[in-house]
Amino acid sequence: MRLLQIIMPVLRNYYIAMTVLLQQLFRRSSPLPVLPQRNGKVAIVTGGARGIGFHTAKHLARLGMHVIIVGNNESDGRQAVTRIQQDTLHEKVEFLFCDLASMKSIRNCVRNFKAKNLDLHVLVNNAGVMLEPEGKTEDGFEKHFGINYLSHFLLTRLLLDTLRKSGTNDFNARVVTVSSATHFTGKVNLEDLQSSHCYSSHGAYAQSKLALVLFTYHLQHLLTVDGSYVTANVVDPGVVNTDLYKNLCYLGSFLKWMTGWLLLKSAEEGASTSIYSSVSPDLEGIGGCYLYNGERIKSADVSYNIELQKKLWTESCKMAVLPVSS
Template sequence: MWWLLPCILGFVRLYLDGVKVLLYQLFNRSFILPDLPKQNGKVAIVTGGARGMGYEISRHLASLDMHVVIAGNEEHEGLAAVKKIREELNQGKAGIMLVPERRTEDGFELHFGLNYLGHFLLTNLLLDVLKKSGKPGKCSRIVIMSSATHYGGRLTLDDLQGRMCYSAHGAYAQSKLALLLFSYHLQDQLWVRGDPVTVNAVDPGMVDTALYDNLSSPAQLAKKPFAKLLFRTPAEGASTAIYAAAASELKGIGGLYLYNGRKTESSALSYDQQLQTKLWKESCALVGLQ
């Protein structure tokens, strides 16, 4: 029975984190975006930009005169989002959560592969372009979408794919912790080399999107009466990511974890530089990067 313990702990940690977030959202207003400067044709790539918070980020950045590239798994959804955004402007995050055990085409556990490893690879493939595009005082910006669930996350380097004991709750929390470890380590590397690129991670809070469709039936029933009252809307959830991508006061500032528009301390584990380095090396090996 000992092998069940990590699964149970992952379940408990995730829902405790969720309760803390809901209590915060009950007594605190959602972050309201300030007026942001026009971006004058700068390029933004928004993963998962066709739905939910990703769509709201794409729409808002496009309204700031950014050239927005929507990256996702379904071409028809992306095209529909582009059409809708264009119509709205003329008139005036890719991720998954709590899915049953599944693998990507490359054999990675789905949460780890889609939420973390895909973004790790995409960011690294774009780094040279980002470095060339930025300059002192006008850095390129990388915004990583994490979550408060990272506080309960644990990283098992010898079982990142969850083969020994799979827990959807633990796998999701691990993927969000991995994103923070990655963002801090990447920013440190960029600073050491003097590259004009900043990396910040954001927590959107608990947002009423399709991510919760994979909750168990009892959890779905428990969520419904609270969703409208306590959950953020997709537009509210997107606001901190938009702020990180476009706010003038964040020029040249990186290595932050932002929640509700404010700098926040992430978990002690996320600042573990030895763990950051080990994860980076293991991730490079998994995706075939030097």
């Protein structure tokens, strides 16, 4: 029984991955439309030093935004800032340290950002880990749940007041959260959010990605209720050739090496939906959507479960030591 509980998430995840890869074989990604300049607007991108996050940050900088890359590697962050400044000839790019495996670090990061007295028009929750061996964050949370989901839940909640103040009727502030098609295989077990009963890295990863979708939908509901000029959407970048696959088994790594050039998107292609969701006029004032290849599609049926959304929100508030109200 225990073996089955470990194997099933693996099979479900690889089935979804193969389905997406076959789709990508015939349609890699929709080209980005011409997007308007957003001079003077401010964006935060977590995990912006590498991969999808880097190309998201770079494109937003090219559109004239003041971009703040958030990450846990000072050297990588500074190098990314320099590269983006050189490539875009845009100086307003900077780095803020934040270890998403530490709630203390997240709170410090937010304090450091707010000390700059800047507005915040776009928050891109992009950073994440995948297929990590069983382990805990500094605060004792399972790594996938803690880093992929709970850290961004806390970061978003702490920045929500700034987002609300920055959003206007003409230009709503935006929360863009990166999930994946793996959420279709995910199960959010409110009794075992830490995957302690029977750990599977595939199952834990899928749960964290489903949690991000549930969170986004409930956040949008709360924002709509209080009339905030802030929207929240979730994006699926597809299967992208990034460092996230470093924990693949030997066979998986070999297959990725053999076929990645043909089947996997580049990091730049993977960033396109995040960029589109961050600044496209087509999404002005529109939230609560799941986007793939720049189009709104249906997410997993369970993600629309309002009771589950509420319960996960409440549990997340307890874990992050936050009031339940937004």
